[in-house]
Amino acid sequence: MKKVGNHNSISRKLFFSLALMLTFSLTSFAQVAAPAATEATAAPAATTGGDPVKGKGLFNANCAACHKLDARSTGPALRGVSGKYEMSWIYKWVNNSSDLIKSGDADAVKVFEENNKAVMTAFPQLSNADIDNIIAYTSEPKAEAPAATGAVAAPGAAAQESGISNNVILGALALVMAMLVIMLFLVNNVLRKVAKANGIEVAPKKPSISIWKAFAKNQFLVLVTSIFLLLASAYFVYGYLMQVGVDQDYSPIQPIHFSHKIHAGDNEINCKYCHSAARVSKNAGIPSLNVCMNCHKNIAEVAETTATPEYSKAFYDEQIQKLYTAVGWDKTTQSYTGKTQPVKWIRIHNLPDFVYFNHSQHVTVAGIECQTCHGPVQEYEIQKQFAPLTMGWCIDCHRKTDVKMEGNEYYAKIHEQLSKKYGVEKLTAAQMGGLECGKCHY
Numbered sequence: 237m238k239k240v241g242n243h244n245s246i247s248r249k250l251f252f253s254l255a256l257m258l259t260f261s262l263t264s265f266a267q268v269a270a271p272a273a274t275e276a277t278a279a280p281a282a283t284t285g286g287d288p289v290k291g292k293g294l295f296n297a298n299c300a301a302c303h304k305l306d307a308r309s310t311g312p313a314l315r316g317v318s319g320k321y322e323m324s325w326i327y328k329w330v331n332n333s334s335d336l337i338k339s340g341d342a343d344a345v346k347v348f349e350e351n352n353k354a355v356m357t358a359f360p361q362l363s364n365a366d367i368d369n370i371i372a373y374t375s376e377p378k379a380e381a382p383a384a385t386g387a388v389a390a391p392g393a394a395a396q397e398s399g400i401s402n403n404v405i406l407g408a409l410a411l412v413m414a415m416l417v418i419m420l421f422l423v424n425n426v427l428r429k430v431a432k433a434n435g436i437e438v439a440p441k442k443p444s445i446s447i448w449k450a451f452a453k454n455q456f457l458v459l460v461t462s463i464f465l466l467l468a469s470a471y472f473v474y475g476y477l478m479q480v481g482v483d484q485d486y487s488p489i490q491p492i493h494f495s496h497k498i499h500a501g502d503n504e505i506n507c508k509y510c511h512s513a514a515r516v517s518k519n520a521g522i523p524s525l526n527v528c529m530n531c532h533k534n535i536a537e538v539a540e541t542t543a544t545p546e547y548s549k550a551f552y553d554e555q556i557q558k559l560y561t562a563v564g565w566d567k568t569t570q571s572y573t574g575k576t577q578p579v580k581w582i583r584i585h586n587l588p589d590f591v592y593f594n595h596s597q598h599v600t601v602a603g604i605e606c607q608t609c610h611g612p613v614q615e616y617e618i619q620k621q622f623a624p625l626t627m628g629w630c631i632d633c634h635r636k637t638d639v640k641m642e643g644n645e646y647y648a649k650i651h652e653q654l655s656k657k658y659g660v661e662k663l664t665a666a667q668m669g670g671l672e673c674g675k676c677h678y
């Protein structure tokens with residue numbers, strides 16, 4: 237039959253265009269992968285035996301309060317300091333510089349005099365290997381400006397390209413869908429023509445109103461359908477109401493972009509350094525800006541390597557400048573101007589007023605990690621609400637979690653009585669009374 241051949245050629249066209257779209261989207265994927273590969277080869281070379289990556293963490297945690305790499309701060313710039321002294325001298329200096337100065341070491345006395353006799357903190361806790369790591373970090377060559385912008389530009393371009401390729405893929409899919417619809421229409425037409433040519437009758441559509449009339453007449457069907465509709469809508473309304481007031485994943489934009497990933501993750505600053513109240517009181521609290529300035533008097537900008545495709549160095553530096561504006565710190569004169577303006581952090585976690593929740597009870601007494609309730613905060617670029625904070629969530633954990641009894645005088649007696657009562661060795665928070673309404677509700 238000749239007409240069927242016609243039909244075939246249409247589906248062949250269809251396959252061809254599909255194949256074309258596929259190859260097109262695959263090549264755009266390949267382009268995205270390329271810059272990532274070139275980036276990986278540009279690792280910096282260390283000059284001493286230490287590990288510059290570990291050194292950076294140690295430097296930021298211990299030394300950054302007084303030293304910068306390339307500019308003087310409270311102490312001299314430290315880049316290339318390994319060229320000035322023997323490592324053995326540096327170990328002694330860092331472990332206890334005052335001792336070295338008192339011992340009359342000429343170099344030590346000289347640098348002490350040159351810096352207006354400012355006293356450097358002693359770090360007896362740092363091992364020689366730690367100091368090796370720090371010195372390896374200070375020995376890294378300064379990132380050349382053009383090279384650095386190149387490095388930053390590459391991931392940026394990659395991001396842009398992945399954006400483009402996503403668009404290409406979406407566009408291609410839409411096109412394929414549109415083509416499919418057109419093809420179906422054409423195929424339908426061709427088939428009708430074939431049928432007509434062969435003298436087959438195509439039954440005309442029955443008028444659709446009759447179905448509705450038939451339906452309306454059948455009372456049983458009407459009853460079943462309306463019950464079904466009622467149940468379905470009740471289900472959705474219930475689901476909706478249960479969602480009210482549950483703000484899981486709530487992640488507002490804060491007045492200063494503060495990255496927990498950079499602070500608690502990359503620089504390993506302990507949660508409790510900033511949220512110090514979590515250990516001892518009901519609220520964990522947000523740190524005051526004075527706490528920030530302990531470090532940020534000397535950290536006015538982030539390293540080139542901190543920038544990501546999403547957030548540039550300029551963006552991060554602007555955020556630190558916002559901190560300075562808020563506390564009234566003039567970084568050129570290194571002094572407070574006295575003009576301050578409060579930072580209004582937007583509260584993320586918020587239980588209703590009728591619920592009592594106490595951090596120290598959970599963090600100190602129960603020994604629960606922050607991450608159990610707040611998620612992997614050290615990976616959050618932007619803070620968010622990890623847990624649902626519903627009553628079911630609290631109760632669920634109280635049922636599952638054993639109370640830590642060891643080394644806790646307070647529990648020794650209660651434990652004995654209760655474990656007799658329940659006939660078990662271990663007690664969950666629920667068995668201790670963690671399900672009593674009054675414990676959580678005022």
Ligand code: HEC
Pocket residue numbers: 295298299300301302303310311312313314317320326329330333347348349351352353354355356357359362370
């Ligand atoms: C409390 C501020 C402070 C801290 C923290 C600090 N330093 Fe210093 N550092 C100084 C000062 C000030 C000097 C200049 C000498 C002096 O006045 O004692 C100095 C000098 C030095 C020198 C000699 C530099 C030169 O060019 O001669 C080295 C090396 C050094 N510090 C290493 C470190 C390392 C490593 C750390 C971190 C483990 C560190 N410092 C932490 C204040 C500090």
Ligand code: HEC
Pocket residue numbers: 490494496499500505506507508509510511522523581582583584585586606607610613614618619
């Ligand atoms: C350098 C200080 C600092 C460190 C370290 C730090 N935080 Fe924060 N944290 C803040 C600031 C500032 C905010 C308020 C801004 C925001 O929400 O991002 C905050 C907000 C939060 C919030 C949300 C508060 C709310 O409004 O409900 C949680 C939860 C939190 N931090 C947990 C942690 C945990 C867990 C760690 C350790 C892994 C940690 N933080 C380490 C400073 C810090």
Ligand code: HEC
Pocket residue numbers: 296300492493494495496498499503505510523524525527528529530531532535537538539540542552553555556559
């Ligand atoms: C223990 C030291 C320390 C404390 C305390 C600290 N920071 Fe930082 N901060 C750092 C370090 C280190 C960096 C990263 C520098 C880099 O990457 O070169 C940084 C980077 C930043 C940045 C740029 C990256 C980002 O997160 O957007 C901002 C903004 C910032 N800090 C704000 C704050 C605020 C606000 C506080 C107080 C709530 C604070 N910091 C407390 C050490 C600290």
Ligand code: HEC
Pocket residue numbers: 507508511514515518519520521522585586587588593595598599604605606607608609610625
């Ligand atoms: C057992 C679960 C749990 C643990 C463990 C926990 N939190 Fe919370 N956190 C909560 C709940 C629930 C809230 C909301 C409290 C409210 O609204 O009264 C909250 C609120 C916060 C807030 C907002 C401000 C405030 O004080 O209410 C911060 C900041 C915070 N937590 C930090 C921490 C840090 C840091 C740790 C670890 C030292 C920690 N949390 C451990 C459950 C927990």
Ligand code: HEC
Pocket residue numbers: 587591592593594597598601602604608609625626629630631633634637638639640665668669670675676
């Ligand atoms: C990750 C598990 C966990 C979650 C989530 C949790 N708790 Fe607890 N909670 C415990 C444990 C364990 C104890 C027992 C601590 C102890 O040794 O006293 C406890 C104890 C308590 C107590 C004291 C009970 C008593 O017998 O004195 C209260 C009140 C409480 N939790 C409230 C809450 C509220 C409110 C929430 C939800 C917002 C919550 N908890 C979420 C684990 C959890």
Ligand code: HEC
Pocket residue numbers: 481482587588591625626627630631634670671672673674675676677
């Ligand atoms: C472990 C802590 C805890 C215990 C025990 C507890 N609740 Fe709750 N309850 C909560 C929390 C948290 C909320 C807030 C939930 C929300 O905001 O979604 C809540 C909310 C409620 C609400 C408001 C309705 C709702 O779901 O938001 C009622 C009513 C309530 N609780 C009754 C009780 C009664 C009755 C008991 C005793 C059988 C009890 N609760 C025991 C933590 C607890």
